[in-house]
Amino acid sequence: MMNLKAFSFSFLLLLFFNASMVETHGFRSRKLYDSNMLTEKENWFDQNLDHFSPTDHSTFKQRYFEYLGYYKPPEGPIFLLVGGESEQIGIGKSFYTELAEKFGAAIVSIEHRYYGKSTPYKELTTENLKYLSSKQAIFDLAVFRQYYQELLNAKYNVSETENRWFVIGGSYSGGLAAYFRLKFPHLTCGAYASSAALIAIYNFTEYDQQIGTTAGPECKTVLQEITHLVDEQLNSDRQSIKELFGASKIDNDDDFRFLVADAAALSLQYGFHDFVCDLLVNAKKNGSNILEAYADYVKNVANQGIFGVTLEYYDRLYLKDPTSGNSAYRLWWFYICSEMGYFLVAPQNDSIRSTKLDERYNLDFCKDIFGEGVYPDSDMANTYYGGRKFAGSRVIFTNGSQDPCRHISKQTSSKDLPSYMVECNGCAHGIDVLGCPYAPEDTKGDVCRQAVSEVRQKIAQDIDMWLSDC
Secondary structure (H helix, E strand, C coil), X not given: CCCHHHHHHHHHHHHHHCCCEECCCCCCCCEEECCCEEECCCEXXXXXXXXXXXXXXXXXEEEEEEECCXXXXXXXXXXXXXXXXXXXXXXXXXHHHHHHXXXXXXXXXXXXXXXXXXCCCCCCCCHHHHHCCHHHHHHHHHHHHHHHHHHHHHHCCCCCCXXXXXXXXXXXXXXXXXXXXXXXXXXCCEEEEECCCCCCEEECHHHXXXXXXXXXXXXXXXXXXXXXXXXXXXXXXXHHHHHHCCCCCCCCHHHHHHHHHHHHHHHHHCCCHHHHHHHHHHHHHCCCCHHHHHHHHHHHHHHHCCCCCCHHHHCHHHHCCCCXXXXXXXXXXXXXXXXXXXXXXXXXXXXXXXXXXXXXXXXHHHHHHHCCCCCCCHHHHHHHHCHHHCCCCCEEEEEECCCHHHHHCCCCCCXXXXXXXXXXXXXXXXXXXXXCCCCCXXXXXXXXXHHHHHHHHHHHHHHHHHHHCC
16 A cells, blocks of 8 residues: 555645746745746836835836737737745746636736845845835836836837736735735726735634634644644753754744644645645554654655745744845745734634744744834734725635635625635635646546636636726
8 A cells, every 4th residue: 555645745746846836926835837837038127116205216126027929919908917925937827827818918927026036135134124015016016017018019019008907816916916906996907816815914813723624623633632742842852852843953942833833734725635634643543653743744844845835934043034045934924024914823722733822922933033113013904905894896806615814815705896715625725726736637626626617717707807898
């Protein structure tokens, strides 16, 4: 019989690393594009550093990519793919580009400010990060839209043409796409926001609660037992337990607890229930050491960066270095710590993660990395963008029924703000874009694939209707 653990990771590695692009439009941990890149040619334009200063006219070079292979000039629509919390390397085939092909659209993809090569500073000190915010990012999109519209007009020798623009993103960048449509409705015909991080939440306890529901009773119980065992061993022999997990370089015990909680949570968030839960439930039933089984799992996840993050993502000593190698980690934490919150705190009752991972832990984490005075203002963010009373129009929201992040998206539907829930086992974060987390020959994925297909048809219908009426 094939070893479950070996099969799990061989399949995951095949799925993730056959991709030529991981996380460029908000999906931090799953394949977005297949290996067929449409373009990797870099383009640049001068972006304003501070959109809100009447006197500071500083600029920086912002990178973008374009693909015109599907475009029907000069009046075809333009699909703007919003960059998320990572470097971009190009535009590859995806569900997004399938939509562009269907509607004869040009595709432009803009890298988020500060990420990848679009950084205004070499050192990401706290002072230098003051221009990193969602507000600055959506104004980047507005400036870029004007720039690219004029560029396209010149390319096709037309004047005063206004193409129909449609803005698209997922997860964090899905929230940005929705915010852009809200604040600049005259600049776009609509937006498509997959698993959008729309609502700011200071203490995001619903995340852990959904992880427990998605895990199921047996797996949840084992995960809670592991949390208890880790807490015990940190009190008796903290170095040995960290070595068991391959995480001895994480000095802070609570940062290590965060890693232990997050490794399982990310697997469940992205629909890979069987890979962690079958492993642990079977180990428990067979009388095996569940702590060792889980430690092996975590080492594979963290060392390979399977879900888009490595050990450094949890290590405050690494994150506080403004010259650290993986700047995306520090940048994302600044967004959490300075604006939206999303603190993954333990619920008061029946928590999977350690109860030591509370609000105080998160505030100290932010303070240690960025210094005094950096803390989220989720109430202000919700006042600015609407929060649960989001009042935009012509934005498509989609969510997976097992995605914990659906609780910060829009789940109620209306004619002008349709919200589609993709419901099935494995229907998790970004399911409508990323597809089902099953091998093609796995019949367990049939229900998932059917659910995804039905929602994709609705998305295409809405885009068609709004482009026709724009």
